[in-house]
Amino acid sequence: MSKLMSPTQVRPISFRTAWCWPHSKSRSCTDILQAIHRAKAGRCFVDADVCRDIGAHAHDSEFSAREMQVLRLLAHGLANKQIAKRLSLTEGTVKNYLTKLLVKLGASDRTHAVVIGLQRGVIELR
Template structure:
């Protein structure tokens, strides 16, 4: 996707915020705003006829909020990366965003350059807990485990880790990477073992903290 336009969809219940984000993004190359909506359900409906490469969504909206939007996308098999936006600097939100299946989390007071970087990186397949300072989140997780993995990760394992971060089940991951569900289960077990973690959420957070994904 290096030279192709990145199609962006935006959901925010505040018209002024939507207008501001659209004007801001218009100043960067490669970005094409294809959908804008005032809530999650309206965005879901619009995406059926106007697919996007990256979705930007406010977290707190009337009706279907940002977390609900991500879950609805994943439930219908839509893997489009989502960057969740919020004005609330609460340390629990990035964790909740990751658990919902979002690929990125960004405060609305981030710089335009941070927003552009977040869009281009998730469009390229990366997962970002937050491309803005994340000291509260990192501090919350650091006390548990900051040790290095016991072994390096293969390209396949990194791909599976990213899908785990997206909230996909073993069955959905198997379909995405053309492996049997049993093989994926083995990969996940190996990933958890290398990470020294007992569950998928901690493995994802540690992978993000250590910049493995």
């Protein structure tokens, strides 16, 4: 059993000791207590759902500089031909980059690739 602390014994938890926790009503009291005890001890509690989300974004750092350029130009609405001209590439090379981007992002089409890139913070619209 855990002992309850008085309000004077509670210390603020810094960002360094905070835990990652998706807010959900489906979490058990045991899970919540475990997370609190880990945070109190200066350790980080990472929920399994968060780990899966992190794993889903593991490919984000694997984009080449050129793939990032193509994705940014896609986000600005340029067609393959326009991207090719802007980057001094052939249209076929742009299509190859686009194919690689679709696979890495798990996207079904170019619009989906842009949406995923924006959601993951891989690209930003300015």
